[in-house]
Amino acid sequence: MSNILEFRNVGFAHGARAILENLSFCVKEGETVALIGPNGVGKTTLLRLAAGLLRPACGEIVVRGRELSQWGRKQLSCNVALVPQHLEVPFAFRVDEIVAQGRVPHLGFFGRLSGEDRDAIESAMAAVDIVKMRDRVFAELSGGERQRVKIAIGLAQQPKLMLLDEPTQHLDLGRQIELMSLLRRLVDRGITIVAAVHDLALVRENCSSGILLIPNAPAVAGSVSELLRVELLERAFCVDRPGLDRYLAADGSMGGPDRLRGSESEGNDGQENRERLRPLGEQLASTKRGRYPRHTRHGRHQDKD
Amino acid sequence: MVPAILLILVVVVSAGMGAVKLSFGEVLRALLHPSEAGDAGVILFSLRLPRVLAAGLVGAGLSATGVLFQGLFRNPLADPFVLGASGGAALGGAVAVFLVPALSFAGVGAIELLAFAGSLIAMGIVWNLAKAGGHFAMENMLLAGFAIGTMLNAATAALELRQEATNPGMRILAAWLHGEVTVPSWTQISFVAIVEMAALLFALPLARQLNTLALSEEYAAQLGVRVERLQILVVITGSILTALAVSLGGLIGFVGLLVPHFLRLIFGPDHFRLLPAAALSGAVFLIVADTIARTAFAPSEIPVGMLTAFLGGPAFLYLLNHRQRSSSL
Numbered sequence A: 001m002s003n004i005l006e007f008r009n010v011g012f013a014h015g016a017r018a019i020l021e022n023l024s025f026c027v028k029e030g031e032t033v034a035l036i037g038p039n040g041v042g043k044t045t046l047l048r049l050a051a052g053l054l055r056p057a058c059g060e061i062v063v064r065g066r067e068l069s070q071w072g073r074k075q076l077s078c079n080v081a082l083v084p085q086h087l088e089v090p091f092a093f094r095v096d097e098i099v100a101q102g103r104v105p106h107l108g109f110f111g112r113l114s115g116e117d118r119d120a121i122e123s124a125m126a127a128v129d130i131v132k133m134r135d136r137v138f139a140e141l142s143g144g145e146r147q148r149v150k151i152a153i154g155l156a157q158q159p160k161l162m163l164l165d166e167p168t169q170h171l172d173l174g175r176q177i178e179l180m181s182l183l184r185r186l187v188d189r190g191i192t193i194v195a196a197v198h199d200l201a202l203v204r205e206n207c208s209s210g211i212l213l214i215p216n217a218p219a220v221a222g223s224v225s226e227l228l229r230v231e232l233l234e235r236a237f238c239v240d241r242p243g244l245d246r247y248l249a250a251d252g253s254m255g256g257p258d259r260l261r262g263s264e265s266e267g268n269d270g271q272e273n274r275e276r277l278r279p280l281g282e283q284l285a286s287t288k289r290g291r292y293p294r295h296t297r298h299g300r301h302q303d304k305d
Numbered sequence B: 001m002v003p004a005i006l007l008i009l010v011v012v013v014s015a016g017m018g019a020v021k022l023s024f025g026e027v028l029r030a031l032l033h034p035s036e037a038g039d040a041g042v043i044l045f046s047l048r049l050p051r052v053l054a055a056g057l058v059g060a061g062l063s064a065t066g067v068l069f070q071g072l073f074r075n076p077l078a079d080p081f082v083l084g085a086s087g088g089a090a091l092g093g094a095v096a097v098f099l100v101p102a103l104s105f106a107g108v109g110a111i112e113l114l115a116f117a118g119s120l121i122a123m124g125i126v127w128n129l130a131k132a133g134g135h136f137a138m139e140n141m142l143l144a145g146f147a148i149g150t151m152l153n154a155a156t157a158a159l160e161l162r163q164e165a166t167n168p169g170m171r172i173l174a175a176w177l178h179g180e181v182t183v184p185s186w187t188q189i190s191f192v193a194i195v196e197m198a199a200l201l202f203a204l205p206l207a208r209q210l211n212t213l214a215l216s217e218e219y220a221a222q223l224g225v226r227v228e229r230l231q232i233l234v235v236i237t238g239s240i241l242t243a244l245a246v247s248l249g250g251l252i253g254f255v256g257l258l259v260p261h262f263l264r265l266i267f268g269p270d271h272f273r274l275l276p277a278a279a280l281s282g283a284v285f286l287i288v289a290d291t292i293a294r295t296a297f298a299p300s301e302i303p304v305g306m307l308t309a310f311l312g313g314p315a316f317l318y319l320l321n322h323r324q325r326s327s328s329l
Helices: A043-050 A071-076 A095-106 A115-127 A144-154 A172-189 A200-206 A231-235 A241-250 A255-263 A268-285 B002-016 B024-032 B039-070 B085-098 B112-131 B139-160 B168-177 B186-213 B217-222 B228-250 B255-267 B273-296 B304-326
Strands: A003-014 A019-027 A032-036 A058-063 A080-083 A162-163 A192-196 A208-211 A218-222
Touching: A003 A032, A003 A043, A003 A192, A003 A200, A019 A043, A019 A192, A032 A043, A032 A172, A043 A058, A043 A080, A043 A162, A043 A192, A071 A080, A071 A095, A080 A144, A080 A218, A080 A231, A080 B273, A095 A115, A095 A144, A095 B186, A115 A144, A115 A172, A144 A162, A144 A172, A172 A192, A172 A200, A200 B085, A231 A241, B002 B039, B002 B273, B024 B039, B039 B186, B039 B228, B039 B255, B039 B273, B085 B112, B085 B139, B085 B168, B085 B228, B112 B168, B112 B228, B168 B255, B186 B228, B186 B273, B255 B304, B273 B304
Parallel strands: A032 A192, A032 A208, A080 A162, A162 A192
Antiparallel strands: A003 A019, A003 A058, A208 A218
């Protein structure tokens, strides 16, 4: 499988404050990649960079083999969809009107919807099961319903890569499970997913690999089992070992702290994931300039919150 | 379609109303055969029609700008004067009345000329302040609009205080500041009508993009909208429409706020549909309001801006209450 997204030594700063530094990783087509890290470490920035909304201060971002600056804005929007954390609409737009906005990158100067556009909108609404609520006003929907509408906008773009910023935020357990099952269906439809997710149990159950952003330290990319280790989580989230152990012990789905402590207890899943991801790192290491070490790198952050 | 038919009816009926009443048929006959109209034709073509059309153009411009600015700022409470246009127009009007009353150009009087220039200059200053630092920030624009508008209003007040209380210009300025539609020359009406039509046509594709901007600047950008270019074009178009409106009718409040609100309740929030509907309905609304303003207390007139404020205040409060209840307008 070819790479759909590559970061090559990417750096980004807000004024004098470095958010990301020397970050390299790549994502293969068809993967579900979790973006993990504490608040303020740069997850949203990374997603906005990948969507072309921010320009990196240094390094290169490559989408489907082309550097970002070589993409036209609309052309990129037809390939990459960003589903942001929040969507507040100040006017009483209906759900179908909101989803139709996903077709904007495909429309011509006069902005009229063709039959193909209407089919894409219907198909996007059907995929996330919001056809019945098409006439409802978006501002009156619940958090879970809004999340589905946001994903439908992204689907209407008919992207190859979907970037989701904390899609499970504010969702109850049932809606979280529904959402992750929806994301799996999207992968089945050939869409690659990169999602910033806080819930490590959801990451373990649903993602094939991940990128862990650690404050003031290089980022780590790898299989989920490789990333969800106590030592790494302790550093990334600046939490003491007893506290982390208690959290992991309470979260049965994670397999408890022992399971995450050593590679020997990863089981077959972890091994398989690692095997799936390994070629990414090897490919990076073997690029012409040979400056991309296996699996990662180097997300840095000044803010320790 | 309905607002367009309504607009034609309102123009004909309104043109018949005044000190000399003309029936619907008389007005139609005079419009179709101007050369045979006699006295009715003189009244119609030199007094009534210019005033009625001016009111229509003012209403259309203010309402359309309301739709554009509300979409631009993603705020249903934004009005055409949010960028300081009223302050600039007021100062321009005061300078015209007190300092250069004899100024005129191509049949256009001093107040109209300087109000147009004043509102454009004020919005130009606000725009430059907002994009200081190279980045175009909408919050800065609102704050700069408020600050510049307040400063210019203070300058207007200072200019007024320097005048003798008996200066006849005081009454002229007071009426104009409260929104009084003038009887413009046909040259002025033609100029305003052509520029306004061109601005509205230019704004139509922008209105469609405002629907995408409603999601957020970030969302619009990732959906391929060139957000900063859109914002700049909407500000320029809205500023021109507002400046044209104040040049004909002074400072008329509430029209740009209320008409888009009412239309949203009927047509929904789609800016592409709202823009032409607001232009037509705004014209109808202001022609009706101006007809009441000039006939209800005949032979004296009240400034139409006072009437729209008087009627608009309660309507605005009703809408605000409705919005709080539905929290989704």
